[in-house]
Amino acid sequence: MIKLQNLTKYYPSDLGPQFIFQNINFDIPDGHNIGILGSNGAGKSTLFRILAGSEYPNKGKVVTDKAISWPVALSTGIHPQMTGRENTRFIGRVNGVENLDEYEEKVKKFAELGIKYDLPVKNYSSGMKSRLAFGCCIAIDFDVYLIDEATSVGDQKFRTKARQALLAKRKTASLIMVSHDLKEIEEFCDSAIILHQGELTFYPDLQQALSIYKSL
Numbered sequence: 001m002i003k004l005q006n007l008t009k010y011y012p013s014d015l016g017p018q019f020i021f022q023n024i025n026f027d028i029p030d031g032h033n034i035g036i037l038g039s040n041g042a043g044k045s046t047l048f049r050i051l052a053g054s055e056y057p058n059k060g061k062v063v064t065d066k067a068i069s070w071p072v073a074l075s076t077g078i079h080p081q082m083t084g085r086e087n088t089r090f091i092g093r094v095n096g097v098e099n100l101d102e103y104e105e106k107v108k109k110f111a112e113l114g115i116k117y118d119l120p121v122k123n124y125s126s127g128m129k130s131r132l133a134f135g136c137c138i139a140i141d142f143d144v145y146l147i148d149e150a151t152s153v154g155d156q157k158f159r160t161k162a163r164q165a166l167l168a169k170r171k172t173a174s175l176i177m178v179s180h181d182l183k184e185i186e187e188f189c190d191s192a193i194i195l196h197q198g199e200l201t202f203y204p205d206l207q208q209a210l211s212i213y214k215s216l
């Protein structure tokens with residue numbers, strides 16, 4: 001279970017604090033692949049950053065015993081001066097990967113960067129960088145994977161591979177996915193959380209959630 005406890009998040013602005021969440025208490029249940037549904041600006045990405053630990057709430061906390069990934073295609077943690085291989089080892093070490101050699105090989109194979117794996121990331125195209133980030137994430141055994149429009153990463157061939165890797169992960173882990181593509185949500189998820197006007201509601205039945213979301 002991932003518990004949001006008394007969670008408050010706001011961003012300061014010239015108009016005063018813009019509240020995304022105010023004193024939210026909410027349990028994200030285990031054993032589901034969950035789509036997060038919400039209109040532009042509802043707070044989906046903010047929620048993701050809080051779940052991933054890359055941003056803190058202003059008040060309250062996230063309590064969980066689950067190992068949660070960073071959003072799988074997010075390449076902000078990749079250092080441009082380091083090579084793909086060096087980044088991989090660094091990320092592996094930070095995330096407590098025990099066998100770094102095996103991890104490095106898995107990522108190399110998945111990201112298909114060829115000899116560029118040993119060149120600094122600043123020389124990569126954006127697609128190559130996302131492939132490295134995706135490979136680094138998917139090669140770690142997390143309990144929960146955060147997926148933010150991840151299936152649009154890379155070229156057509158890599159997208160298919162990414163999609164298959166995520167579908168395979170559903171057997172051993174849970175997915176929490178943000179996408180405006182409802183077909184994609186239907187492909188990966190069995191349930192949903194609707195994020196609307198600062199409130200979160202969990203629907204174990206995805207089709208029910210989709211019809212409520214469409215009517216909002």
Ligand SMILES: Nc1ncnc2c1ncn2[C@@H]1O[C@H](COP(=O)(O)OP(=O)(O)OP(=O)(O)O)[C@@H](O)[C@H]1O
Pocket residue numbers: 011012018020038039040041042043044045046047
């Ligand atoms: N770093 C920031 N500084 C100030 N305001 C922010 C920041 N990040 C997000 N916001 C504001 O927080 C609100 C929620 O943004 P968020 O990106 O989480 O929404 P979203 O549901 O992911 O939207 P979209 O579907 O458009 O991607 C928006 O009103 C946005 O303007």
